[in-house]
Amino acid sequence: MAGNLDALFKPKSVAVVGASRKPGKIGYTILRNIVEYGFKGKIYPINPKATEILGLKAYPSVKAVPDDIDMAVIAIPASKVLDVAKECGEKGVKVLVVITSGFAEVGNVEAEKKLVEIAHEHGMRVIGPNIFGVAYAPAKLNATFGPKELSEGSIAFITQSGALGIALMGWTVMEKIGLSALVSIGNMADLDVAEISEYLADDENTRVITIYLEGLKPGTGQRFMEIMKRVAVKKPIIVIKAGRGKRGAVAAASHTGALAGMDQVYTAAFKQTGILRARTVEEMFDWARAFADQPIPRGEKTIIITNGGGVGVLATDAAEEYGVPLVTPSEELKQKFRETMPWFGSPRNPVDLTGQAVVDNYVKALNIAFDHPDIDNIIVLYCRTAILEPIDLAKAIVELVRERGEQSKPLLVGMVGGRDVYEAMQYLNEHKIPAYPSPERAVSSLAAMLRYMRYRNRIIC
């Protein structure tokens, strides 16, 4: 039935069961988002009391729709979901996106089981129930009741918490974190984290998979590991596992009804399957940004290029703590770097261009770093100075990378400063150069890339 997942991400037609004319209602927001975000397929509002919603002809039931329906988004009271599911099955719908809550998460286990039974009888898959929807940017599909706009990119985000997922939609827009897919998995009655990940592993628009996980369903651990092992060879997976401590596990259990389980089990499972484990949401997306926009490292040897000694020291500390090996430049390499800086600079690693550095110093040092075989990975740091406008540096970096053509070494940027530095970072991130507001976060992201490289080398070789 895996083929049906195309209907979840690339449906040709979508019905919204429970589409509403009233702004503020979930059934209104979902329909509006599908329409206004720009879905190109057919859209069918289903509402027995309406003839037209948002300029679209409405139908009293899915069966009344004259065409095929790939995906049915269901946003009606729980008591009516089973009947509608049956109708959808008879209509030939391929996937049910069940927004409705009031199932296993409040003890209504039987109804949830029945829902899946009905779906499977008719060859349908179910995502949910108890979700805020699904979005897939390449298809211009936003079938969620979150914000209308998506920040588009190549990070897939699967979330077991709906509220967090919705809140993060707005956050990713602000932070210029580009998403390919956004999947609220809720109760995981049928489709679960593993199966969605497996689909996305082969999705050409996704380069990294991020997951907010509270817990797997009982008995699905082995399957999760088998699938994720296959996925991790193809694409990096970053998980934030919530409910780590004893008390957190109880909170998670009461939240989604999932088995939070012992944290050590998850730790071991993640390690075996090559999953990168982030501690915070911020960290997860920091890492994801690097994977989304930069090549996987080919080696360990890292150089730091900076205009500030202090941030250089902070990055050096972070490199040691996170396991990023800093290359010790040869005399020949040092001589090269020396020519990019004033006499009081340092050609060692960190390469300190000094506070007098202008664009030209950075460009020269960067070209050396890209060209030299002793260097695998590059971290560029910038402390706001009066003589170098941050946006000028950002533009020069983007231009340099563009001119050099295909990029074989990852380049990450860390910057410290005020509003204009923030804007320069936004510019870099928009142009696929990951930029972070501290040296440590840039180093932490490279460290995650190196862990992934090591895992994959171990598995593949």
Next chain:
Amino acid sequence: MAGNLDALFKPKSVAVVGASRKPGKIGYTILRNIVEYGFKGKIYPINPKATEILGLKAYPSVKAVPDDIDMAVIAIPASKVLDVAKECGEKGVKVLVVITSGFAEVGNVEAEKKLVEIAHEHGMRVIGPNIFGVAYAPAKLNATFGPKELSEGSIAFITQSGALGIALMGWTVMEKIGLSALVSIGNMADLDVAEISEYLADDENTRVITIYLEGLKPGTGQRFMEIMKRVAVKKPIIVIKAGRGKRGAVAAASHTGALAGMDQVYTAAFKQTGILRARTVEEMFDWARAFADQPIPRGEKTIIITNGGGVGVLATDAAEEYGVPLVTPSEELKQKFRETMPWFGSPRNPVDLTGQAVVDNYVKALNIAFDHPDIDNIIVLYCRTAILEPIDLAKAIVELVRERGEQSKPLLVGMVGGRDVYEAMQYLNEHKIPAYPSPERAVSSLAAMLRYMRYRNRIIC
């Protein structure tokens, strides 16, 4: 000579030796910042080739100034500093702010020693050399060549890295992190971290002291510990010690010439003296924000109030990891909380008001938390929802705190969402309610407050 430090923070008159008419020059920027940030005392540009700079009468030398000079900011070539220092001494200047670099940090140890000798012979103190200046917001004094504007508040920041300090000036403005004092200490030829901290411990405008430290000078460790112990009883001290690892220590040594030393020694020293050690600059100011705006906790029992299960779980995990004890509500307290939420909410801790929460639910729950004797500390979380505008919640929280009058329990806020959530957090921070863009950062900040409370209770009792 400690009394002279008043001249560093609250000078009645300031001379800028090396004041320049050319925008872009350090001697121009410092004078401009002093004038335009609004220093109310007397300002004397010293420049033998000018008669007027920035509308102020210029003098050929300090001796030519007809009035007393409390502080002389020196921004002239290193070769001329000693002569000027002597003149300043003869003039009766109280403190020298030596911007000029080219002393011990490049091996010119003798000149630096001589500078201090001259100063002490004349009863002067020296800050620097090799610094970007000093600022003290309550006196409207910005004697730095950093940005003109300061974000004003009650956090003192002492930095051994000039470039980082300047870059962070802009960052604190953007992040609404309010500073009382900003001190670049550079080579610490005379005044050092400990002595500046001791002065600020008694400064009524400073509530917390933050320090970027690369290393103490050889032989000053014992004195540092004795002084900092006294300071920590009066005010929280947060230090980021850079140059932690082996490689970082080497980088730090080459940067400031200070003895970076073994990290374990610093760890032990910080622990004994009650210094809170942050791992990153962001973390240091996260914590500082809490100390600056909230009362020191009176006890350990913490409640989390949220509208999202997911962020509640993340906060619970963080609480367990950082050592923040979450109170288990009594039946009576649970009953009270139950009345603030829909039937499917949770009155346990985290108190989950659910995604349907509006301002009224939060206000009721917050009042219960403030009133109830079982609760010492409050963390409020908010996930962006369609039915509660973040700015409405922010305004309600500020209003509630204002109406309740003197606040005896710390209140910290964590919020997740996009641009409008960011603006709501800015509003909270402007109104002295610390707000963080993730649940974990709010919890981490409360954890720092609890560590300080425990230290002080141990010392004082």
